[in-house]
Amino acid sequence: MSQTHILVVDDHQEIRELLSTYLTQHDFKVTAAENGAQMRDLLEAGGIDLIVLDLMMPGEDGLSLCRHVQEIGGPPVIMLTAMSEDADCVVGLEIGADDYVTKPFVPRVLLARIKAVLRRQTTAADSEKETVRSGGAGQYWTFQQWTLDSNQRQLTHRDGLLVPLSTAEFKLLEVFIHNPQQVLSRDQLLTLTKGREADPFDRSIDNQVSRLRKKVEDDPHNPVLIKTVWGGGYMFSAAVTVS
Numbered sequence: 001m002s003q004t005h006i007l008v009v010d011d012h013q014e015i016r017e018l019l020s021t022y023l024t025q026h027d028f029k030v031t032a033a034e035n036g037a038q039m040r041d042l043l044e045a046g047g048i049d050l051i052v053l054d055l056m057m058p059g060e061d062g063l064s065l066c067r068h069v070q071e072i073g074g075p076p077v078i079m080l081t082a083m084s085e086d087a088d089c090v091v092g093l094e095i096g097a098d099d100y101v102t103k104p105f106v107p108r109v110l111l112a113r114i115k116a117v118l119r120r121q122t123t124a125a126d127s128e129k130e131t132v133r134s135g136g137a138g139q140y141w142t143f144q145q146w147t148l149d150s151n152q153r154q155l156t157h158r159d160g161l162l163v164p165l166s167t168a169e170f171k172l173l174e175v176f177i178h179n180p181q182q183v184l185s186r187d188q189l190l191t192l193t194k195g196r197e198a199d200p201f202d203r204s205i206d207n208q209v210s211r212l213r214k215k216v217e218d219d220p221h222n223p224v225l226i227k228t229v230w231g232g233g234y235m236f237s238a239a240v241t242v243s
Contacts, residue, residue: 002029005047005048007042008031011035037059039051052110054080070096079099094211175192184235184236
């Protein structure tokens, strides 16, 4: 079995060397980059399974790079942030980061976060394989002006626009599609999207809903498709058809 390949992107050499040594000791293959240009080149070469990405770097910053990863359907991203960068961290989660760790950090905490994100990726892949085995591949779900290809994980607008979805966004949309016009609490959404990995104190569902709204709502600030039910959670209001 090939080693999981981690890309560490940080402009501080000490952090790159620390993480490269530590993660290698825990059986990961590690490549390091000191800036966005190097990261883009390494991503284009392929073979990266997860990115540990510093938020604040000279030149192209972590938010721009995280957005690029989402646009190309790249690997999961864990962001490294300073304690003073909470607002930027929320933005990072909204544009597709899978998790974050604040500096200064304990390497074993980052290791635990890496393993958790990779487990979620594996669970999602296994779920997709099971869907194929059970004959569910190739289904098209249509709601309002959108069509979701559950096999290719592609969301298409009726005017032909193809909208990329991160793994988290796809799983959340899939849960809504399977439970249309029903109020789902945050805890239910966490359980249905993360399964055994769900953390009862995890508030990431709100960030994921915000990101998904930006992709499917005409006006994300006044959503009509994914409605907030005060005191209850969220409801997917559209009628859904399958073909």
